[in-house]
Amino acid sequence: MSSLAARPTARRLRFPKNGGLGWSGTALVMVLGLVVLVAILAPLVSPYSPTATDVLNVSEGPSPSHLLGTDTLGRDILSRLIYGARLSLLGPLIVVVLSTIGGTALSVSSVWIGGWYSVLVGRVLDLLFSVPSLLVAILAVAFFGAGLTAPVIALSLAYTPYAARIIQSVAARERNLPYIESGELIGFSGWSICLKHLIPNVMSMIRSQATISFGSALLDLAAVSFLGLGVQPPTAEWGLMVSEGEPALLDGQPSAALSPTLTILAVVIMVNLLGDRFDKRSRRLR
Amino acid sequence: MSPVPATDGRDGPGSRAQNLETLVDVEGVSKEFRVRGADGRSTQFRAVDNVSFTVERHGSLGIVGESGSGKTTLARILVGLEQPTSGTLAVGGATLDSRTPSRKARKLLGRSVQMVYQDPYSSLDPLQTIGAGLDEILRLRSDADPKRRKERAGELLEQVGMGASHLTSRPSQMSGGQLQRVAIARALACTPRLLVLDEAVSALDVSVQGQALNLLSDLRETLDVAYVFVSHDLAVVQQVSDHIIVMHHGQIVERGRTDHVLNQPKDEYTKTLLAAVPTAGWKPRTSSN
């Protein structure tokens, strides 16, 4: 039974709140935005072509003409990083978009319809949960051949239950609030309530969850390419670059392997921190 | 809303009968829930037990009781959010019973009944401006064009004592009292014949509560709307309702005109309730153990 005479609701005292993300959040958005911009403008920004080999300058360390050095085929590492950003960022983006849409659809419909449907969705999600994402990606490649398409689709499926579960808990709580119920009384359709009221009110959770899973997707796809199952040479992609850089390591030239590794690390950390900022912001706004 | 000639509904049923048609007729309604006890076995719990009452058009009925009395469940049955396990319910021409499926019940009742909730903050979408919310309702429930809808939204806000300037505000920018007025305006936007108010003033500050009660009285005088007012607060019910039913363990233990019941209670439970209300000069008594 809900409490009877709840104490008079304090008016939500509005102290001026600090916009949202705070300075660290804004800085992260700017840096990551810059990375995306560089990837998009690769032809304009990159000093060399990513596939231009230079057999005279193989496995060089950083120098004025090659800021991050060259790899075993004499290709400029910085240029390959810049071009590589395109695929390295696009893949996880697709995974996140697909899995978030799928997860949202499943969880919101489950919360709204309830009953046997909800139980069914629960079971399906349990099934998807039990499969490790990387394994699924590798199996997909085994079936459909190397390249990014198969792993991206496989990972989208594998990530869906995570999104669904996180969104479901907030959606369930929101669904039971009076304003949703009152919408039903007024006569709004379920679609209308879910799309216009329920989902927008859990959007902040969706956003923070999507941001964090981007980092995981990036790592998983880089791993797939590292194993030689994803992007194929000579295309530039960070995961692939790490494996290609291994021989240079043994030659005493770490830059070829280290640069893409640190780049991956940096992007993943920044994205995770940003996701965390989103999460904190959504808590504060409630 | 066209004003209804001021019928003094305070005279009670039977007098000046011309406008006193029955709006709500509840007959033998019960509601049982299946509850899982601590021992793991499930039992039937009767939240509402064989309740019957009527509310006439333009009337006002107070339903009082403590927690577990069934009053909230009864309110929810009246708006179609719960289905009775037995009995029938007739509201504004629509009749329902235990066999009516929930969606249909809500649809039937939604035409003439709306609910105002206790907590103004969670009964409104926090992301939506007041104007957008009202417009959404008016778009569904009326044929008006956008311009007319906007006018109507402003009218509704004025009716509840708020300026049209609030159309662009969001709930977080407003006080509880203001939001509760908005909630009433939203309910009225659906042109209901009956408003079910479930502890609608309980979460308001004392000084604001007084304003809300005056507003509710005024609205009933100018609009063609009846109230079912659920509350644990007897003094509030005295202000807002002509008739009252007292509920205890799902049953009606006393009923009648509000001022009669509250001034000359006949039932022991009603007397106990009244004796426990802090008023001027009241002192708490300890129970005899």
Next chain:
Amino acid sequence: MTTELATKPGGLRIRDLEVGLRRGGNTQPILAGVNLEVNPGEAVGLVGESGSGKSTTARAVLGLFPERSVVSGGVEVGGRSVLDLERRALQEFRSHEVGMIYQNPRARVNPLRKVGDFMTEAMIDSGVSRAAARQRATGLLQAVAVPDAARRLDQYPGDLSGGLLQRVVIATVMASGPRLVLADEPTSALDVTTQEEVVAILGKACQERDMALLFITHDLDLAAAVTDKVVVIYAGRVVENLPSRLLHAHPRHPYTVGLLRSRPSLTTRERIRTIPGTPIAAYEAGPGCVFAPRCPLATDICLQIAPELRRVGDSVVACHNAEEVDRPNSPTEHR
């Protein structure tokens, strides 16, 4: 500023307490001047609406302040200044000197532990044997009229109703023998019949043990019934302090009158004479009296100069026009 009674040693004294929040460059006030005293064995009601600062005051007594707050003034319990206590002393103070009872007992009690464990925890910590602690706990429950006390010790909080659980909390709080008990809306979530029992028990327990009780509530009638003095707080300031028995007969502040009139009558239906506008918080108040914008008696001076607390009749009140309040035919004529 002036006290109305000679204070006995012990008990609570709050003097000119001001609390502000540092936001950006400015300090936004939450409490703009709280003065009150609770003597041992005395119950004082603190009554206010949203934004009044009553909960902030309660937390201040425990030494709990919001982040980045600026505090001035004095808070003393049993002669010791709370604001000067170091962390360890503060912890000790909070566990032994002050007891706090909240609105929702379920938020206070771990639902996964038995009632008996909850009650005996502090006792066992201080060296009492398990058996003796259990016996004491049973006695405590009986003292607060919990039926079947021994069996209750083995139940979980979820098995008890709100009212019963609140009584368990009260008993536990009393057990540690605090000098001061703070009850913040202890019965607001309870049925009115349960409220009566709980409030009676609380009052009796405090009197018997000579404890000071600060009873915080929004319900003026309840406060008047269970306390010796009522302190009315608005927008972070104490506006009136008067003996409870005089509350309905001779309130001296227009806000107090307004609050009394805002309550609907149980016996007759009448249009409520409301206070226009809505309650504000301290940071929303302008210069002058915090209540002036809503006050029927406000004059020019009220809008410019904030009144100090002064004695008028049996009340201590912060109002320039307190003498007008009781005049026949004044806008604040109330009964």
